[in-house]
Amino acid sequence: MPLKNTGTTLHSSTLKALCSIPSLFLSIALVTILLSSLFFLRSTPRLHSSSYSAASSSSSSSSRSPFSDRIKVYVAQLPRSLNYGLLESYWSSPHADSRISTDPDHQSGPTHLRKFPAGSRHPPYPENPLIKQYSAEYWILGDLETPPELRGGSLAERVGSWEEADVVFVPFFATLSTEMQLGWDKGKFRKKEGNEDYERQREVVDLVKSSEAWRRSGGRDHVFVLTDPVAMWHVRDEIAPAILLVVDFGGWYRLDSKSSNGSSSDLVHHTQVSLLKDVIVPYTHLLPRLHLPESQKRQTLLYFKGAKHRHRGGVVREKLWDLLVELPGVIMEEGFPNATGREQSIKGMRSSEFCLHPAGDTPTSCRLFDAIESLCIPVIVSDDIELPFEGILDYSDFSVFVATADALRPNWLTNHLRSFSEEQKDRFRRNMAKVQSNFEYNSGHPGGIGPIPPDGAVNYIWKKVHQKLPMIKEAIVRERRKPHGVSVPLRCHCT
Structure with missing residues (x-):
């Protein structure tokens, strides 16, 4: 009985306290907050389940690789003769490279050409060191040519239309085109007439600039690989708005021939390249890896x-x-x-x-x-x-x-x-x-077609291109809003 009476007494006093006006308001407020919290916790998964899943997936992906976002890439439509067809021409040509014909380790004539399976759609890249050091274009396209189900480790997601793409990749083997011309008929390189490399450059630029994708962006979201310092030498001013993948900016400098009677060593910086929009990529190494x-x-x-x-x-x-x-x-x-x-x-x-x-x-x-x-x-x-x-x-x-x-x-x-x-x-x-x-570029697969290493050079190139996207998108928007007849500068000039 004393225990019961004690319990009754406590309960009675609690009721008296709750019935006071301040305590009543406090109780109502606490109940309201509790109900709101329960509603929020129950409704959040239903309303934002897709966002939650995406965030979880992104977090999980980040723990597996250094990249958390993918870049959507559309591959511009060019004839095969401007990429893999160029390789077929290289391998089938009887010409040796005139720049190394006196090299005792180099056999002249067609015997210097390495054999590859007949009918192979993706021939190997030349082992000639003058050409191999610039092979980034081959490995980047090889990544994009790899079947989607095998490309889980690549930062680049290939898409089927330019409207949904972040960037448009132009699959021209510009360096191979340049090196073939320099190796087989160097005397015509700076000329246009009789220069096969110039004809290919012209074909690429005419095709790309006539596309809806180029007209939409003025070329600012297009990606060209120009690893050779003189690749696409004749048309650089026409592709200057694009994202250029280059080994350095040295090929865009020239001696100031107008001062000191041409003897000046001052460099004139061209306005076609800039770290704001372009990406510096590695040469392909020629020596094997030492662990x-x-x-x-x-x-x-x-x-x-x-x-x-x-x-x-x-x-x-x-x-x-x-x-x-x-x-x-x-x-x-x-x-x-x-x-x-x-x-x-x-x-x-x-x-x-x-x-x-x-x-x-x-x-x-x-x-x-x-x-x-x-x-x-x-x-x-x-x-x-x-x-x-x-x-x-x-x-x-x-x-x-x-x-x-x-x-x-x-x-x-x-x-x-x-x-x-x-x-x-x-x-x-x-x-x-x-x-x-x-x-390192080599994916370890024949013809360069196959899954690339997540920590390899190709993925790191895509990472750097991805970092350019905010500036590229801003430049495109600025271009669209300009009044008719008014030119909005690129503002990506060298400093």
Whole structure:
């Protein structure tokens, strides 16, 4: 009974408190909040289930790969003769490349052509090092040609119409076209008459610019691969609004011939390229990959193999050569990437702590990526260089950057390199090993058709193109709203 009375007394007092006006309002408010919360929790999955699923899928995808969004790509309709048909012409031609015909490791005539299965729709890309180093176009199109069910690892989603695409990829093997002309009839390269490369350039531009997709955007969402510094040389001004995939901007510079009687070394920057809209892509490396556990002790301090005499920015290379060639611990070899030269480069890079990377005719070369594949720490002496995938990769983690003025001081460069500790050099090589795959194009499939590695060069190119989309879309909108007869500038000029 006492327990019962106690319970009754407590219940009675609670009722009295709840019946007070402030407590009553408080109770009603609490009940309202509770009911609202229950309604929200119950209704959210029904109203936003698709968004929730997409977010979950995106999160899950992000944990599996470095990319969280895909880019929708439409492949422009071009005749086969402008891409894979060009490869068939290359393989069936009796002409040897005139630039390497005196090379003892190169057999002249049709015997230098590697055989591939008859009727193959996707021929292999040439092994000729002068051409292979520019093969990005082949691997990018190979990714897009891969059946959709096998392309889960690619950032690019191929779509069937230009209306639903983020970008329009133009499948012209511009570099192969250029290299075939340079190799077989270089004298006509700068001319239009009798220049087969120019005829192909003209055909591509006329077809693309007559399309509804080009007229919609003024070409700003079109993607051209121009890895050779002189690819599409005759029509660059016409495709300037597009997204250009280039190895650097060196091919767009020229000497100012109007000053100092043509002897000026001042560079005039063309307004056709810009980091705002264009993408710097890697050369294709020519040397095989060295894995970190395979790396041996390195006896040489600094290694370089290449041509001593170059044009434009390459004058620095010649000065560096004269400064370094006689120094202990330094190997400077003049050579060509033929079979013998390739083996020398493999041995030289794998046995050296540092690999010199001075500017040549343009600010960069495939030598940088050969060094990375060989785990030879790049020493970059090129004040105007632009590098692939910056913003995603930090080159200072695995490369040494040296100002040209410092490098040209006697003994400065070798003393600087010797100041690095073994621990620092090991860290550079470990960081290099982590990014080697980012500079590799080969998908490992015949004809380049097959799933690409998620961390390979092609996917990283798509990632960089994806980063350009907001600016491209803004430029297209600005173009659409301009009054008739008024030109809205691209505003993507070099600075």
